[in-house]
Amino acid sequence: MVRKPHLPDGYELPSEVNGWIHDPESNRNGHVWTGADDPRSVGVFSSVGDRVRVAVFDDRVCGFCNKIEPFDREFEADETEAEAVAWGIEQAAEWMERHHPSEWDHPAVYDAVFDPPVGFVLDQYYLEQRQHIVCYRQEGEEKDVNLSGRPPDTDPSLETRKYLYVEAWRGSGNATVALAPWLRAHDDEKHEVLDLPEECGLPVALKLAREWVAEETGQTREEPAAGQSDLGAWSA
Numbered sequence: 001m002v003r004k005p006h007l008p009d010g011y012e013l014p015s016e017v018n019g020w021i022h023d024p025e026s027n028r029n030g031h032v033w034t035g036a037d038d039p040r041s042v043g044v045f046s047s048v049g050d051r052v053r054v055a056v057f058d059d060r061v062c063g064f065c066n067k068i069e070p071f072d073r074e075f076e077a078d079e080t081e082a083e084a085v086a087w088g089i090e091q092a093a094e095w096m097e098r099h100h101p102s103e104w105d106h107p108a109v110y111d112a113v114f115d116p117p118v119g120f121v122l123d124q125y126y127l128e129q130r131q132h133i134v135c136y137r138q139e140g141e142e143k144d145v146n147l148s149g150r151p152p153d154t155d156p157s158l159e160t161r162k163y164l165y166v167e168a169w170r171g172s173g174n175a176t177v178a179l180a181p182w183l184r185a186h187d188d189e190k191h192e193v194l195d196l197p198e199e200c201g202l203p204v205a206l207k208l209a210r211e212w213v214a215e216e217t218g219q220t221r222e223e224p225a226a227g228q229s230d231l232g233a234w235s236a
Helices: 081-098 201-217
Strands: 020-022 031-035 040-046 051-058 067-074 120-127 131-138 163-169 175-180
Touching: 031 081, 040 081, 051 081, 067 081, 131 201, 163 201, 175 201
Parallel strands: none
Antiparallel strands: 020 031, 031 040, 040 051, 051 067, 120 131, 131 163, 163 175
């Protein structure tokens, strides 16, 4: 069981706030509330550096930046950890009252990611400070994580590579679409399949990746993915 921040004696955590349910079994080292029907969570944490913070997570997403932190401050003079954490819980409860789980969206998460190209499933979506890293896996293929070894001695194609990576830099907007043999592939294990426009960003990279898969497989979709209907003018 992970350590939870101290609370004042007799302090009772709210069991539910506006659709957010207290989760005492959470493996995060904070006091956590999760959306009853939505993959979102709110946590109150204290750190060794005498800080208290409130973080709101999009639990569909991995990576250091899968959260926002609406409240973050140092302990005040003569304030105990328990008192600071109680303050954090009050701020979190007020935030939850204003934001139902179904109505909150992480400002940097792109929902079209969760609608994979035809014939693929989403394996992982990493949101880092500098990058979006989207990993799709072909339907019916087992998850494969290779931490050592070398790629297969075969020409990269949808027949020989089960993963499709779509990556975009959050600053420049430059992006790549590549095949890879496994999850957590290194750059030299990936094979780029498209020459994308400079600074096209994640939305356009996803659109062009979908079109490439459709062209390679002959499979099409009836309508654009969420948030992509206005990207018809883009092409590689």
